Amino acid sequence: MKDLTLGPDAVEWLGTQYLPILTTAETDGAMSITDSVSPPASGPPRHIHHDADEAFVVLTGDVEFWLEGESFLRGPGQTAFIPRGREHTFRIVGEKPSRHxxxxxxxxxxxxxxxxxxxxxxxxxxxxxxEESAKRHQLSFTGPPLGAEEDAS
Known part of the structure; x- marks a missing residue:
């Protein structure tokens, strides 16, 4: 994704853009909010945030979430909540990017x-x-991304 949809202050990793819109410094550590645009079929490996609850607000596109063996779909205007310490992942489904x-x-x-x-x-x-950065951020990777099994066959 060379076009930085989120503007010049966004960073990009593996085709996904990230723009902090409310930082940890601005909330005295209470929370952070990051605006993100992810391409179709993208998503992280399964993982656990050991110290943080995570919520997603889907703005555009469709996102399949996986939370400890259960899958569910969220679209524009819908949310997903992942409690700290729970194994999870997600991937963008369909042919359009997702902004969340x-x-x-x-x-x-x-x-x-x-x-x-x-x-x-x-x-x-x-x-x-x-994994070195993940450890500093209280994150552990626990398995492959969604769809990895299908891609391997």
Whole structure:
């Protein structure tokens, strides 16, 4: 995604753009909100945020969420809540990108997106560096992204 839909202050990692719109510093650590645009079929590996609750507000596109074995779909105007300590992931479904807000409480996780963009890290080639930043941000990777099993067959 070379066109920075979210503007010149956005960072990009693996085709997804991230723009912090409410930072940890602005909330004295209470929370952060990141505006994000993700391309079709994209999504992170399964993971756990050990110290933060996460909420998504889907603005455009459709997003399939997976939360500890249960899948559910959210579209524009809908939300998903992921309690801290729960294994989860998501992927963009359909042929259009998704724009969504990522809200984490407490804040601090926007630093992970900045680390990833700055390092231009790739999965799986750069997992050692990715996991180093993940550990600093109380994140553990637990499995493949949604669709990885289908892609492998």
């Amino acid at each position: 807000l990522i809200i984490l409480t407490p804040g601090g996780f926007e630093g992970f997106f900045a680390d990833m963009a700055r390092g231009a890290f790739r999965i799986p080639e750069d997992m050692a560096q990715i």
